[in-house]
Amino acid sequence: MNASAAPHKLIKGATGDWEVVIGLEVHAQVTSNSKLFSGASTAFGGDPNSHVSLVDAAMPGMLPVINAACVRQAVRTGLGLNAKINLRSVFDRKNYFYPDSPQGYQISQYKSPIVGEGEVVLELDGGRSVTVGIERLHLEQDAGKLLHDQSPTMSYVDLNRCGVALMEIVSKPDIRDAEQAKAYVTKLRSILRYLGTCDGDMEKGSLRADVNVSVRKPGGPLGTRCEIKNMNSVNFIGQAIEYEARRQIEIIEDGGVIDQETRLFDPNKGETRSMRSKEEAHDYRYFPDPDLLPLEFSQAFVDELKADLPELPDQKKSRFITGFGLSSYDASVLVAERESADFYETVLSGLADKARDGKLAANWVINELFGRLNKESRDIAASPVSAEQLGAIVGLIGEGTISGKIAKDLFEIVWQEGGDPRALVEARGMKQVTDLGAIEKVVDDIIATNPDKVAQAKAKPQLVSWFVGQVMKSSGGKANPQAVNDLLKSKLGI
Amino acid sequence: MTDLTSMTIAEARQGLASKSFTALELTEAHLAAIEAARMLNAYVLPTPDRAREMAKDADAKIAKGEGGPLAGIPLGIKDLFATRDIRTTACSKILGNFIPPYESTVTSQLWRDGAVLLGKLNNDEFAMGSSNETSCFGPVTNPWRRGGSNTALVPGGSSGGSASAVAALLCMGATATDTGGSIRQPAAFTATVGIKPTYGRCSRWGIVAFASSLDQAGPIARSTRDAAILMRSMAGHDPKDTTSVDIAVPDYEAAIGKSVKGMKIGIPKEYRLDGMPAEIEKLWSQGAEWLKAAGAELVEVSLPHTKYALPAYYIVAPAEASSNLARYDGVRYGLREPGKNIIEMYENSRAEGFGDEVRRRVMIGTYVLSAGYYDAYYLRAQKVRTLIKKDFEDCFAKGVHAILTPATPSAAFGVGEKGADPVEMYLNDIFTVTVNMAGLPGIAVPSGMDAQGLPLGLQLIGRPFDEETLFSLGAVIEQAAGHFTPPKWW
Numbered sequence: 001m002n003a004s005a006a007p008h009k010l011i012k013g014a015t016g017d018w019e020v021v022i023g024l025e026v027h028a029q030v031t032s033n034s035k036l037f038s039g040a041s042t043a044f045g046g047d048p049n050s051h052v053s054l055v056d057a058a059m060p061g062m063l064p065v066i067n068a069a070c071v072r073q074a075v076r077t078g079l080g081l082n083a084k085i086n087l088r089s090v091f092d093r094k095n096y097f098y099p100d101s102p103q104g105y106q107i108s109q110y111k112s113p114i115v116g117e118g119e120v121v122l123e124l125d126g127g128r129s130v131t132v133g134i135e136r137l138h139l140e141q142d143a144g145k146l147l148h149d150q151s152p153t154m155s156y157v158d159l160n161r162c163g164v165a166l167m168e169i170v171s172k173p174d175i176r177d178a179e180q181a182k183a184y185v186t187k188l189r190s191i192l193r194y195l196g197t198c199d200g201d202m203e204k205g206s207l208r209a210d211v212n213v214s215v216r217k218p219g220g221p222l223g224t225r226c227e228i229k230n231m232n233s234v235n236f237i238g239q240a241i242e243y244e245a246r247r248q249i250e251i252i253e254d255g256g257v258i259d260q261e262t263r264l265f266d267p268n269k270g271e272t273r274s275m276r277s278k279e280e281a282h283d284y285r286y287f288p289d290p291d292l293l294p295l296e297f298s299q300a301f302v303d304e305l306k307a308d309l310p311e312l313p314d315q316k317k318s319r320f321i322t323g324f325g326l327s328s329y330d331a332s333v334l335v336a337e338r339e340s341a342d343f344y345e346t347v348l349s350g351l352a353d354k355a356r357d358g359k360l361a362a363n364w365v366i367n368e369l370f371g372r373l374n375k376e377s378r379d380i381a382a383s384p385v386s387a388e389q390l391g392a393i394v395g396l397i398g399e400g401t402i403s404g405k406i407a408k409d410l411f412e413i414v415w416q417e418g419g420d421p422r423a424l425v426e427a428r429g430m431k432q433v434t435d436l437g438a439i440e441k442v443v444d445d446i447i448a449t450n451p452d453k454v455a456q457a458k459a460k461p462q463l464v465s466w467f468v469g470q471v472m473k474s475s476g477g478k479a480n481p482q483a484v485n486d487l488l489k490s491k492l493g494i
Numbered sequence: 495m496t497d498l499t500s501m502t503i504a505e506a507r508q509g510l511a512s513k514s515f516t517a518l519e520l521t522e523a524h525l526a527a528i529e530a531a532r533m534l535n536a537y538v539l540p541t542p543d544r545a546r547e548m549a550k551d552a553d554a555k556i557a558k559g560e561g562g563p564l565a566g567i568p569l570g571i572k573d574l575f576a577t578r579d580i581r582t583t584a585c586s587k588i589l590g591n592f593i594p595p596y597e598s599t600v601t602s603q604l605w606r607d608g609a610v611l612l613g614k615l616n617n618d619e620f621a622m623g624s625s626n627e628t629s630c631f632g633p634v635t636n637p638w639r640r641g642g643s644n645t646a647l648v649p650g651g652s653s654g655g656s657a658s659a660v661a662a663l664l665c666m667g668a669t670a671t672d673t674g675g676s677i678r679q680p681a682a683f684t685a686t687v688g689i690k691p692t693y694g695r696c697s698r699w700g701i702v703a704f705a706s707s708l709d710q711a712g713p714i715a716r717s718t719r720d721a722a723i724l725m726r727s728m729a730g731h732d733p734k735d736t737t738s739v740d741i742a743v744p745d746y747e748a749a750i751g752k753s754v755k756g757m758k759i760g761i762p763k764e765y766r767l768d769g770m771p772a773e774i775e776k777l778w779s780q781g782a783e784w785l786k787a788a789g790a791e792l793v794e795v796s797l798p799h800t801k802y803a804l805p806a807y808y809i810v811a812p813a814e815a816s817s818n819l820a821r822y823d824g825v826r827y828g829l830r831e832p833g834k835n836i837i838e839m840y841e842n843s844r845a846e847g848f849g850d851e852v853r854r855r856v857m858i859g860t861y862v863l864s865a866g867y868y869d870a871y872y873l874r875a876q877k878v879r880t881l882i883k884k885d886f887e888d889c890f891a892k893g894v895h896a897i898l899t900p901a902t903p904s905a906a907f908g909v910g911e912k913g914a915d916p917v918e919m920y921l922n923d924i925f926t927v928t929v930n931m932a933g934l935p936g937i938a939v940p941s942g943m944d945a946q947g948l949p950l951g952l953q954l955i956g957r958p959f960d961e962e963t964l965f966s967l968g969a970v971i972e973q974a975a976g977h978f979t980p981p982k983w984w
Contacts, residue, residue: 057826058821058826060703061576061698061701061702062699062700063699063734063736065733065734095817095863097823099825102826103820103821104821104823157825285817285864285868287863287872290707291706292737
């Protein structure tokens with residue numbers, strides 16, 4: 001894989017450099033109206049046990065029926081990961097006792113997943129890119145939730161989430177440092193959100209990751225791995241990897257060995273701690289679920305879904321670069337979130353000349369708008385300036401009606417008061433003065449009253465900018481800077 | 495009123511149509527019979543109120559000319575079928591007083607067609623057993639007794655309550671389920687007709703699961719015609735069971751009396767067991783002669799993997815059962831035995847709730863699925879299953895229409911006679927499990943008596959979804975062998 005060839009961070013230990021080897025299992029909740037094998041609602045936040053069917057509660061004699069919408073979502077996700085779609089897959093039972101799993105088993109896919117190998121390309125700082133292989137994607141049931149704080153003697157169980165479809169997306173161990181791991185989760189989340197197959201809401205638990213970490217001498221044999229369970233924040237994933245890698249290096253350098261185990265990350269302490277050892281691992285007794293036939297569909301079904309896929313971040317990025325002359329960095333920033341890309345595209349749609357002003361629009365979205373939103377900790381959905389309004393502002397600059405400087409004032413007015421930018425420019429006399437006669441008068445005045453500056457400028461032409469500034473000032477910023485510049489140069493003979 | 499209980503469904507249908515008696519009278523006659531036969535322990539829960547209500551409803555519909563194909567026919571329901579608002583236990587303590595808020599697909603189709611629910615019938619706990627002795631409600635007594643003996647005999651299992659009730663005239667027909675022979679073996683032990691349809695013919699939705707890939711519902715009745723009538727209502731595709739098959743349900747009754755001339759009947763040599771009682775051997779030959787006399791052609795066939803079927807079955811079925819029964823954990827319904835933590839609560843509840851045979855199979859199933867044993871047991875058993883299926887396919891590919899075998903290796907045995915060695919009990923299924931492993935239809939038809947006056951049955955195995963041929967052939971045997979009714983002693 002490219003991953004091992006790409007530059008990545010090594011960790012310095014007492015015995016030299018160490019390389020971290022990371023693989024992730026991401027559990028992404030499928031966006032669907034009903035559960036994977038029952039008709040119960042998947043809506044978040046209902047009263048406890050209000051979205052539970054007889055199947056979810058594992059009543060005697062109840063049978064699972066596969067939800068075709070979840071199958072479509074899994075196939076679409078597989079296509080978005082450039083992965084092999086398996087036209088035949090099998091559901092297995094993973095047997096274990098726990099009150100959050102009423103059946104006494106989770107229906108999952110073990111040996112024959114719905115999606116096989118694929119890949120995700122990560123862009124890292126400095127224009128580096130890394131390809132992370134996808135091992136597989138399979139469908140499985142989510143578990144319910146235990147509530148331990150409702151009674152002093154009992155635990156309660158809420159089965160609303162029980163049976164909701166999850167996609168478990170397993171990466172190959174191609175990731176080499178915390179930065180790559182964070183970029184991987186971010187990119188995966190972005191792809192899922194573009195596809196609309198998972199809302200990616202990590203706070204609500206819609207996207208969770210188990211992180212496998214091991215360390216080795218660069219290029220050496222793989223070390224023993226530890227699995228850090230149930231991470232629900234990109235930053236915590238980074239912190240957990242850093243901590244866990246150092247913990248393992250210390251143990252090995254002190255002559256110890258790593259025990260293969262499952263660990264938990266404590267965000268308060270910034271540490272991982274042991275949850276259960278390999279010896280305590282469950283024997284899940286996987287076997288094909290006899291209640292369900294193998295899942296089979298045709299290539300035509302896949303092709304149809306493929307034809308309907310939305311534009312994904314990588315494709316969108318290259319279209320932004322080639323279509324509007326955006327830098328790779330700017331394009332990456334815009335496509336990272338579907339909402340920002342959509343916002344940018346709406347700004348573009350308000351422009352008369354997209355090819356000319358696309359880059360300008362990107363600058364405004366990224367620097368002015370995102371900068372301001374960040375400063376005020378606002379989400380793009382809550383932006384006081386709409387994409388349509390920003391499009392109008394950029395259009396006014398592009399067509400030369402207002403200058404960039406005036407545009408900033410206009411942006412501020414729209415941010416504070418709202419309104420139609422074009423109407424505001426008219427009403428408040430913010431139009432740029434392009435009337436050469438009017439500008440010429442101002443230029444002549446300034447040249448006449450500053451003979452010493454004129455002499456200096458003739459000797460050193462860069463000083464023309466002093467004159468430009470004076471003209472702009474006395475025109476209240478409304479003079480067209482290019483016209484002022486041209487006029488001054490000809491009058492001064494430079 | 496006794497006359498009303500001794501009719502066949504076909505006869506009762508006639509009588510109801512001609513207003514010779516009402517559905518309520520028919521039901522009352524059966525309720526009285528049930529009351530008088532409590533000692534057989536066939537019913538674990540008679541439902542007289544529900545029965546009268548449904549019978550009155552049937553009478554009203556019949557009067558309006560809107561009676562369905564089973565209008566007013568009183569039936570018993572194996573306690574494995576969920577019945578809405580009526581206790582359903584699978585005859586296990588672990589389900590306690592479980593009252594389902596839903597109705598199984600098969601029973602709801604029977605009610606749709608006008609049938610009347612008389613009550614819930616006894617069975618082996620979770621359908622695990624061949625004698626109906628593992629039920630938490632105690633064993634069922636076979637209405638048949640050895641000549642001159644008062645020894646209580648088992649009706650077979652797991653559908654022992656169904657078979658006993660049908661034979662003793664405590665219902666006109668009954669639902670049953672068959673995972674390894676649980677319809678056909680008790681039918682053979684009680685001189686009733688029992689058919690296990692092709693896997694996928696009846697919906698499994700709402701039937702307490704034993705082994706999902708083998709379980710199939712079917713009727714037990716007093717004639718092939720009655721079984722055919724019940725089958726038509728029970729069968730059909732159900733979107734709630736993805737293993738049910740979307741094939742139109744034929745008029746099975748039309749197959750009764752149809753000529754079997756020219757049909758090729760396979761006699762599998764591997765079913766000729768060492769030490770098989772001469773009576774069984776004789777019965778088998780007799781059955782073949784009857785079919786030949788009706789114009790069928792007999793051919794010897796080979797099903798070479800037969801001897802592996804029983805061991806493979808006793809891996810596959812417990813494996814699935816160990817997982818299917820995991821839901822009985824004391825958390826949401828049924829029996830809960832407290833413990834100091836969740837694990838102890840599970841252990842106490844399951845130890846208290848499951849009987850010995852169920853626990854044995856859960857343990858066997860857990861073992862054969864365990865890491866390190868899966869390949870040697872479960873996977874190998876599945877391979878055997880594929881080979882068994884192929885044996886039958888090869889046979890049918892050679893033009894064989896159906897296969898004739900004995901239904902059981904012996905007649906009914908005494909209560910408590912075969913408790914000590916579970917394997918001895920498992921051997922009861924030797925002729926029937928292959929059919930479940932291959933997913934094929936199989937019918938058991940009463941064919942004669944042994945020297946002690948106990949009924950014996952023959953089994954016919956058919957091609958997938960060709961139950962009609964089994965009904966035609968079964969009717970030929972029935973015609974030749976005659977009907978058998980146990981003398982009433984209870």
